[in-house]
Amino acid sequence: MRHLSLNRVSSHRLHIRKMSLLPLPKTLIPFLAPYLPVKRDDRPFVTLTWAQSLDARIASRPGVQTKISHLETKTMTHYLRAYHDAILVGVGTVLADDPKLNCRYGNFSKIRPVVVDPDAKWDYSKSTLCRLKNEGTGLAPFIFVNDDATTSPENEDILRSQEGAYCRLPMDLSNRANNWLLILNALHNVGVNSVMIEGGAVVINELLQSSVVDSVVITIGPVFLGKDGLEVSPASARILGNVNWWRGETDSVMAGHLIPEGQPH
Numbered sequence: 001m002r003h004l005s006l007n008r009v010s011s012h013r014l015h016i017r018k019m020s021l022l023p024l025p026k027t028l029i030p031f032l033a034p035y036l037p038v039k040r041d042d043r044p045f046v047t048l049t050w051a052q053s054l055d056a057r058i059a060s061r062p063g064v065q066t067k068i069s070h071l072e073t074k075t076m077t078h079y080l081r082a083y084h085d086a087i088l089v090g091v092g093t094v095l096a097d098d099p100k101l102n103c104r105y106g107n108f109s110k111i112r113p114v115v116v117d118p119d120a121k122w123d124y125s126k127s128t129l130c131r132l133k134n135e136g137t138g139l140a141p142f143i144f145v146n147d148d149a150t151t152s153p154e155n156e157d158i159l160r161s162q163e164g165a166y167c168r169l170p171m172d173l174s175n176r177a178n179n180w181l182l183i184l185n186a187l188h189n190v191g192v193n194s195v196m197i198e199g200g201a202v203v204i205n206e207l208l209q210s211s212v213v214d215s216v217v218i219t220i221g222p223v224f225l226g227k228d229g230l231e232v233s234p235a236s237a238r239i240l241g242n243v244n245w246w247r248g249e250t251d252s253v254m255a256g257h258l259i260p261e262g263q264p265h
């Protein structure tokens, strides 16, 4: 993997760059402060964050991009991105959403997109991410693939020229949960100290069951998406500590720290 150029931002240096975002509600700054990344020696700090319906759905159907959050909490997401070195999603999310995965809050923040795509299913060359890199409004991604994945020479060439990379790892495909430490260690080794993980459901459900999540920030929008919606729910119970709630125009945001399993809270 290539060396990352990392950015540090502090709240006084942040400002809205794109009018598509709203001004950040001022009360979100102290609300989020206790959950922002701190340096860890063992691995990157992990913030797990998503927007869900009242019935814990993140999309109206699997594979369908669904607007859940108000623009002010979308702005919050970009504010949070500005404090992280990397943003990670699973391949299901890039295939469904063709997201931007950049930081549109702040005048210089560059966040490294990371996609977990063990079988190299994603055609990067056709993506919005590829276009944004060419336009200068985002970085090229690190795409984590399994050791034996077949990647297209075209995507290899583009990624190389854009200073992104396919990152090959000996992934455990029968028990995917085993791969998180591998992925996080690989990122740590190239200087990534904080990762914001945004989804989708497979990724969220796996990580809620893991011991590698530090902060959790959940936006809850005023909608029920129903039984066909894509549910987020870990395989067994987990508890959050240091919990706080913020209430906006239409959404509420809950932030907390994921308590390690077996630890009293």
Ligand SMILES: NC(=O)C1=CN([C@@H]2O[C@H](COP(=O)(O)OP(=O)(O)OC[C@H]3O[C@@H](n4cnc5c(N)ncnc54)[C@H](O)[C@@H]3O)[C@@H](O)[C@H]2O)C=CC1
Pocket (backbone or CB within 6 Å): 049, 050, 051, 052, 058, 059, 061, 062, 063, 064, 065, 066, 068, 089, 090, 091, 092, 093, 094, 096, 097, 116, 117, 118, 119, 171, 176, 177, 178, 179, 180, 198, 199, 200, 201, 202, 203, 204, 206, 230
């Ligand atoms: N409302 C929200 O905040 C968000 C909603 N979404 C929605 O979620 C949906 C996509 O979610 P999913 O289909 O669940 O896909 P996903 O984005 O969670 O990707 C799942 C895939 O990623 C790979 N993967 C994940 N964890 C892995 C691991 N530990 N090791 C190896 N490979 C791993 C596997 O190929 C797996 O099939 C879309 O509809 C999207 O719109 C996605 C992100 C946020």
Ligand SMILES: Nc1nc(O)c(N)c(N[C@@H]2O[C@H](COP(=O)(O)O)[C@@H](O)[C@H]2O)n1
Pocket (backbone or CB within 6 Å): 050, 051, 065, 066, 067, 068, 069, 073, 074, 077, 089, 093, 097, 098, 099, 100, 101, 102, 198, 199, 219
């Ligand atoms: N904050 C938020 N609210 C929603 O209603 C959403 N559906 C999402 N989805 C996430 O945002 C990503 C797209 O964002 P950008 O294109 O990078 O701005 C998408 O891939 C999901 O991770 N988020």
